[in-house]
Amino acid sequence: xxxxxxxxxxxxxxxxxxxxxxxxxxxxxxxxxxxxxxxxxxxxxxxxxxxxxxxxxxxxxxxxxxxxxxxxxxxxxxxxxxxxxxxxxxxxxxxxxxxxxxxxxxxxxxxxxxxxxxxxxxxxxxxxxxxxxxxxxxxxxxxxxxxxxxxxxxxxxxxxxxxxxxxxxxxxxxxxxxxxxxxxxxxxxxxxxxxxxxxxxxxxxxxxxxxxxxxxxxxxxxxxxxxxxxxxxxxxxxxxxxxxxxxxxxxxxxxxxxxxxxxxxxxxxxxxxxxxxxxxxxxxxxxxxxxxxxxxxxxxxxxxxxxxxx
Numbered sequence: 001x002x003x004x005x006x007x008x009x010x011x012x013x014x015x016x017x018x019x020x021x022x023x024x025x026x027x028x029x030x031x032x033x034x035x036x037x038x039x040x041x042x043x044x045x046x047x048x049x050x051x052x053x054x055x056x057x058x059x060x061x062x063x064x065x066x067x068x069x070x071x072x073x074x075x076x077x078x079x080x081x082x083x084x085x086x087x088x089x090x091x092x093x094x095x096x097x098x099x100x101x102x103x104x105x106x107x108x109x110x111x112x113x114x115x116x117x118x119x120x121x122x123x124x125x126x127x128x129x130x131x132x133x134x135x136x137x138x139x140x141x142x143x144x145x146x147x148x149x150x151x152x153x154x155x156x157x158x159x160x161x162x163x164x165x166x167x168x169x170x171x172x173x174x175x176x177x178x179x180x181x182x183x184x185x186x187x188x189x190x191x192x193x194x195x196x197x198x199x200x201x202x203x204x205x206x207x208x209x210x211x212x213x214x215x216x217x218x219x220x221x222x223x224x225x226x227x228x229x230x231x232x233x234x235x236x237x238x239x240x241x242x243x244x245x246x247x248x249x250x251x252x253x254x255x256x257x258x259x260x261x262x263x264x265x266x267x268x269x270x271x272x273x274x275x276x277x278x279x280x281x282x283x284x285x286x287x288x289x290x291x292x293x294x295x296x297x298x299x300x301x302x303x304x305x306x307x308x309x310x
Contacts, residue, residue, distance in 0.1 A: 001164035020227045028104055029157060031101055045074040047306070049073055050080070051071040051072060051073055051074060052071065052073075052074055052084070052086060052087050053070060053071050053073045053087075054070050054071075054072070054081045054088070054091075054249075054251055054255070054259075055070050055249075056246050056257070060281065060284070060302060062281075062304045069252050070249075070252075072256070072259050072263070075263060075266060075267055076087035077267075078266065080303075080304075081273075081275055081278060081301055082272070082273045084273070084299075084301050084303075085117065085273035085274075085275050085299035085301060086262065086266070086273050087122040087246060087259070088117075089117040089118045089120075089135070089241060089273070090121045090125070090262050090271065090273070091201060091245060091255065091258050091259065091262070091298060092118050092121070092243065092245050092288075093121035093122040093125050093178075094121075094125055094258050094261070094262060095175065095245075095258060096122070096176075096178055096200045096202055096243055096296070097109070097122060097125055097126065097178070097185055097236060097245060098125075099258075100198060100243060101175070101176040101198050101200060101240045102176075102198075103125075103126070103129055103175075103176060104129065105129055105130040105131050105132070106130075106131050106132070107132055107133075107175040107176065108124070108132070108133040108134075108135070108170055108173075108174040108175050108176075108194075109126055109132060109133070109134050109135070109174060109175065109176045109177075109178065110135045110136075110137075110162075110166065110174045110176070110177045110178065110189065110192065111123060111126075111134060111135065111136045111137070111151070111178050112137050112177075112178060112179060112180055112181055112185070113138070113180055113181075113205065114134075114136030114137060114138045114142075114151055114154070115136075115138040115139070115142040115145065115146060115163075115296070115298070115300040116180075116203070116235065116295045116296065116298075117296075117298060117300075118178075119136065119138075119178075120149060120274045120297070120298045120299075121271070121273070122178055122304075123136060123146065123149050123150045123151055124149060124150060124270075124271045124272070125265075126150060126275075127149075127150040127270070128265060128270050128271070131236035133151065133152045133153070133169075133170070133174075134150060134151045134152045134153070135151075135153045135155060135156075135162070135165075135166050135169075135174065136153070136154050136155065137155045137156075137157040137162050138154060138155075138156070139156060139157075139158060139294065140156040140158070140159070142154075142297050143156070143174055145297050147201075149274065153165070153166075153169055156208065162188075163188055163191075163192060166192060172194050173191075173192040173193055173194045173196065173197065174192055174194065175195065175196070175197045175198075175200070176195070176197065176198055176199075176200070177189035177190075177193065177199040177200070178200055179199055179200060179201045179202070179203075180201075180202055180203030180204075180205050181203070181204070181205050181206045182201060182203065182205065182206050182207065182221060182226075183204075183206040183207075183220070183222075183224040183225060183226075184206075184224040184226075186199065186225070186226035186240075187224070187226045190226060190228070190238065190240065193236075193238045195236075195238070196201055196237055196238070197239070198238070198239040198241055199239075199240055199241070200236070200241045200242070200243055201240070201241070201242050201243070202242070202243040202244065204221065204278070205292050206208050206221045211245070215231065219254050224296045226240075228240060236267065238310040251290065255291060273298070273299060274297065274298030274299065275295065275299050276290070276296040276297050276298040276299055276300050277290060277297055277301070278301045278302075279300070279301065279302055279303070279307070280302070280303060280304070280305060280307045281302055281303070281304055282307075283307065284302060287300050287301075287302055
C-alpha cells in the first residue's frame, strides 16, 4: 500500500526510498563489511553490536543513518534474517492482540491473512496463551503450514464464507478480530464479535486487487467502509480500534517495552520469525510480486549482496 501511495505519509518521508521499516545491521567497525549503520547518540563501546532497526522509511539501502533510540540489540542466537523479520510484524501482532485485544486464556481470535508476516506472528503469539482458539483465513495450499504453526481452524476464503465457517464452530462468534482488510470485512468482523469483543483495524488490503491501482476497487472499499456511532456501540458491548505502528515512532518507551517482551519470548523459544524467502536488492520487483500474488507464507526479505537459496 505504501508503494501505491495509499498510506498517509508525513512530508519528511517523501524524500526517502520507502517503505522499508525494519532491518538488522552491524554498525560500522571491525569486521563490518556488508551494511553500514551510523547511529546518533550511540556510546563508543556499542560500535560493532548487532542490532535491529525500527524506522518509518528509508531502509532499502546499504548505508543508513538512524537515531540509536530506534535500535535494539539482537540476541546472540538470532540470525540477521530473523531480526529483520521480527520488529514490525511482531510488534504489530503483539499490540493488536495484547494491548488492544486483551488476549486471555480461553479466548478466540480471527486472524485474516494468517499466512502473511503479521498473520504468522499473531498465530505464534496466540500459542503463548493457554487454550486460545485461532481461526485463520488463507488459501487452501497454506493450511497445513498454518496448522503446524498453531491455527486451530484454517479457512479458505476463496471457496467458503468465513463468517459461516466460524459460526459453525463458535455460534457466539469470537473475542478478537485482527482486520488488515477494511471495507465490508470490517463490518463482518464487528458482527462476529462476542460481548466485550474487539475488532482491531491495522490495514486496508481490500484497496488493492493487483500490482496496479484499481479505481473501482478503491471506490468499492471506500463506499463499504464500516461506520458506527457511539449510541450504536453502547448496547453492543463491543469495541472498534485502529492501529498504525508508524504513528507510534515517538513513543519510544511504549514500543521498547513491547520489544523487550518479544525478545524474552524469542529467547524462551516460544516465537520464531517465519521467513518465506530472501531476495537481493536487484530482485526487489520479484520480491514484491511474491507478496502481491499472495504466494508467500511468512516474511519476504530484501538483503544486500548475492542471491540466497530460498
